Amino acid sequence: MKNLHVAIAGATGAVGVEMIRTLEKRRFPVSRLTLLASSRSIGKRLLFHGEQIPVQELREDSFQDVDVALFSAGAGASKKFAPFAVQAGAVVVDNSSAFRMDGEVPLVIPEINGNDIRKNRGIVANPNCTTAIALMALHPLHKAFGVRRVFAASYQAVSGTGAQAIEELRTQVADTVAERPFSPKVYPHPIAFNVIPHVDVFLENGYTKEEMKMQNEGRRILHLPEFKASVTCVRVPVYRAHSVAINAEFERPVSIEEALEALRAAPGLKVVDDPANAQYPMPVNVAGRDDCEVGRVRLDCALENGLAFWVAGDQLLKGAALNAVQIAELL
C-alpha cells in the first residue's frame, strides 16, 4: 500500500483531533497530512507523530493531490466542500449526516457492510455515532436470529456535541460545586446533574432527527428495508462514551448461549457480562477504547423472540474517528 496524502476537514474539533490520534495509533500510511478547519482556527498547530502541523483554512481548492479526505466539519461544510475534494481526485470519508441517506453514497460500518464501500463514487458516509455503537452489538445478533425491530433509549455523552459542550459541562459542574449561578449556552437547559431528552432537531413525527437515524441508517447498513427502530435519545452528564439500552425482537427463537456466542465472535466488540461481579459496560470503562462493549444480555420478558441488552462505546472513536479511518483503510 503506497503512502497517502490525507486531509482532515474539521481537524480542530473533538472528532478531528481523534482522527489524528487514530491515524497515528493505527499507523495509517500517511505521506502527508493536511489539516483543514474554518478560518478561526488558522494559526493553530496540531501534533502528528511528533511533528507540528499548521491548520489551514478549509477552501474549495484545499484538496490538490489529496488521496483521502476525512470530513468532520458538520453537514454544511461537507455538502459545500466534499464535491471539490472528489473533483480533485480524493476519496471522501464523511462523518456528517450530509450524505448518509444518499442512495449513491455507501453508508458503512466496516465490520458490518465493508463490501458496500466498493460501490462508492468518491464519497463514503460514516454513520451516526449512537447508531454505529448500537449496530456493533445488534448486527451479530441479527446474523444469528434475524432482527425485526428494536426499542432503544440512549445515554449520550456531551462530547458528541463537541468541544464547547465538554466545556459547558465542566463549567456548570464547577459552578455548582462553588455554588455559583450559571446559564446554559450550548444546550437549552442545564446538563450538569440533569438529563435532557433532546438530541438534534425535532421532526414532524415527534421524534428527533437523531432518534430516527437508528432506523433510517440501520436499514441501509443492515440491508434491511423493513427494519424498525423506536428510539429516545437523551443527553446525560457524561464527558465521553455513549450507552444504549436495547430491546430487540427477532424472527427466529433466541437463546442466551447462542447470543453470547455470536457477540463474542464479533470483531470490534467485547462482551462484558458478569452481573454477579458487577461487570457490565459503562462509559468510564469504554472512554478512549476502540472496542464497543455489550452486556446485560437477557431474554426479553415482553417479547416472544426477544433480547434485552446494553451497549456502550466511545462515540468519538467507533462512533466517528475510528470508523472513518477504518473505512479509509478499506479504500
Place this chain on the structure above:
Amino acid sequence: MKNLHVAIAGATGAVGVEMIRTLEKRRFPVSRLTLLASSRSIGKRLLFHGEQIPVQELREDSFQDVDVALFSAGAGASKKFAPFAVQAGAVVVDNSSAFRMDGEVPLVIPEINGNDIRKNRGIVANPNCTTAIALMALHPLHKAFGVRRVFAASYQAVSGTGAQAIEELRTQVADTVAERPFSPKVYPHPIAFNVIPHVDVFLENGYTKEEMKMQNEGRRILHLPEFKASVTCVRVPVYRAHSVAINAEFERPVSIEEALEALRAAPGLKVVDDPANAQYPMPVNVAGRDDCEVGRVRLDCALENGLAFWVAGDQLLKGAALNAVQIAELL
C-alpha cells in the same frame, strides 16, 4: 376527620425527611408526631411545624396509641416492626418492598387504584418509585387504549439510593473538579460523569429486581395480570428526580390527540410537551414538585398501536413520601 397520632419509621432517611415535609405541606391532621429510626439516630431532632421533635429508637413497643405508621426504613425493618404496629392498632403505610407482592396487602397509587385500600388488613404498600412515576403516565393511556406491554429505560437519581449516595455523588464531583482521586463506596463504580446499568440486585433471569418491579407491581396496580414490562434501570449522576423513556403497546388504535387529552385530565400529572420551544420533562424541573410530568408523546414508529413518551417525577415525593401520605389521607 379527627387528628391522628402519626409515626414515621426511618424518619432521618431521605424519604423520611420528605414524609415530614409532606405532612406539613398537605396540612395532614396530626395530633402527635413520633419520629423513629435506628439507635444511631437517637438524640437527633427534626423540625415539624416549627417544633423540634426528638428521634426515638424504632422498637417493637414504639407504636402505642399510633393511628398511622409511615414506614421507610428498608424492607428488613418493615418485615420486623410493621406487624407490631398493626398489633398496636395502627394502620401501616409501607414504602419498602417488603409487602408489595403480598396478596393480602393492597399496593396502591391513590390516583390509580385508591379503592384497593379498602381491602387492607392493617398494611398498605407504597409502590417502587420508578414504577409509580411510570404508571402515573401509563395509567391514563391504559384507560384510553388498554395497555398490553411496555419497553422502558430509566434514568434514576442518586437520592433513590439514599442520603449516602447523594453525598457520594457530591464528593466524587468535587474530587473530579479538584483532580483528586476517589474510590466509590455506595455504588460499585464511580457515579460522577458515568451511568451504571445496575439498580438493586440481579435475578436469575438477568434482570434486576428493580427492573422487574414495573411488571410485577404494575400488574397489581393496574389489575392487569397479563401486563408485560421489559425494563432497563440505570443510575445517572442526577441528585433528585427519576426519568423514564417508555414505548407502550396498546390493544386499541391510538392517536396523539386522545393521548394528550387523557394525560391532561389525569390528576397528579402535568403535560409538558412543546418540543418547538424545547419544553419536555426534566429532572431539574420536577425535583421538589408533587406532580409528575409527561412529554415527548409520539406515535411509536415500531409498534402498531403504540406510543412513545417520556416521564419524570420526584421519586422522593410521588415515588415515596407523597404517595405514602396520600394513602394515609385515604385511610
